[in-house]
Amino acid sequence: MSNTGKKGKTGKKSPRPSHSGRPVSVKKTSSEPAANSVKKKKRKTSRKNKPLKFLRKTVMILIFVIVISAVCALGYGFFEMRMEEDRIYSDETGSVQENDGNSGPEQWQEEGAPYIDVELLTPNSYSRPQIPIEQVNYIAIHYTANPGSTAMSNRNYFENLATTQENKVSSHFVIGLDGEVVQCIPTSEMSYATNSRNVDTLSIECCHLDDTGQFNEATYSSAVKLTAWLCTRFGLTADQVIRHYDVTGKDCPKYYVENPDAWIQMKSDIAAQIQADYELQGK
Numbered sequence: 001m002s003n004t005g006k007k008g009k010t011g012k013k014s015p016r017p018s019h020s021g022r023p024v025s026v027k028k029t030s031s032e033p034a035a036n037s038v039k040k041k042k043r044k045t046s047r048k049n050k051p052l053k054f055l056r057k058t059v060m061i062l063i064f065v066i067v068i069s070a071v072c073a074l075g076y077g078f079f080e081m082r083m084e085e086d087r088i089y090s091d092e093t094g095s096v097q098e099n100d101g102n103s104g105p106e107q108w109q110e111e112g113a114p115y116i117d118v119e120l121l122t123p124n125s126y127s128r129p130q131i132p133i134e135q136v137n138y139i140a141i142h143y144t145a146n147p148g149s150t151a152m153s154n155r156n157y158f159e160n161l162a163t164t165q166e167n168k169v170s171s172h173f174v175i176g177l178d179g180e181v182v183q184c185i186p187t188s189e190m191s192y193a194t195n196s197r198n199v200d201t202l203s204i205e206c207c208h209l210d211d212t213g214q215f216n217e218a219t220y221s222s223a224v225k226l227t228a229w230l231c232t233r234f235g236l237t238a239d240q241v242i243r244h245y246d247v248t249g250k251d252c253p254k255y256y257v258e259n260p261d262a263w264i265q266m267k268s269d270i271a272a273q274i275q276a277d278y279e280l281q282g283k
């Protein structure tokens with residue numbers, strides 16, 4: 001037998017229980033005044049508007065965050081681009097400290113270098129093969145064996161080899177009769193100047209007035225300054241400054257092969273300049 005629909009002992013119908021468990025009268029109360037129902041409606045609609053307002057606020061905040069993020073991302077992208085440009089410039093000029101974003105002829109001069117006119121050769125297999133130098137161990141001094149020629153004319157001769165294809169020869173730097181310095185190849189790449197030592201040597205060609213091959217005062221001074229500054233950049237000593245002659249026995253640089261005392265003096269001047277440069281650089 002089922003218990004459903006079982007009435008109380010008195011037979012009277014039990015009052016319907018509310019959710020709170022309190023008895024609720026079944027009988028409906030009289031209808032409420034009209035004003036009250038309007039208020040209720042209003043309350044209802046304002047309750048309906050609340051989530052809408054919240055949603056609107058959330059969307060506004062989201063848009064704000066997205067805009068701020070986009071601005072930050074753009075700014076960072078621009079900063080990265082500038083850094084990359086600096087790095088590329090550094091690479092092209094063969095700077096050792098590639099990411100300092102501070103390298104250039106003026107900065108190098110402050111470190112003791114002579115002014116360097118960076119006139120890089122167009123990459124080509126006859127004078128700028130773009131073969132990387134793993135480590136710089138030597139700096140080699142040469143003479144052009146072409147009396148009276150200028151630094152730029154020697155640089156342009158290397159450049160034209162791409163067209164004439166008559167020889168494979170070049171130099172990282174050429175120093176002219178007025179002491180001007182032209183850079184043809186980044187120090188991170190090989191030049192064709194010092195034969196078997198090309199792999200780890202930076203080359204400097206020096207112009208000269210006559211067949212003796214002796215450097216004039218301006219050329220000599222720039223050669224000492226450039227060599228010393230390169231030594232400080234690559235952590236070399238004057239003992240790592242060599243003549244082309246020391247590698248192949250070739251009569252180059254002529255005057256400084258035929259006059260060993262002049263070579264000893266030049267190395268001594270370079271050693272003194274290295275010290276002066278380190279002091280200038282605060283090292």
Ligand SMILES: [Zn+2]
Pocket residue numbers: 141142143193244252253
């Ligand atoms: Zn040489």
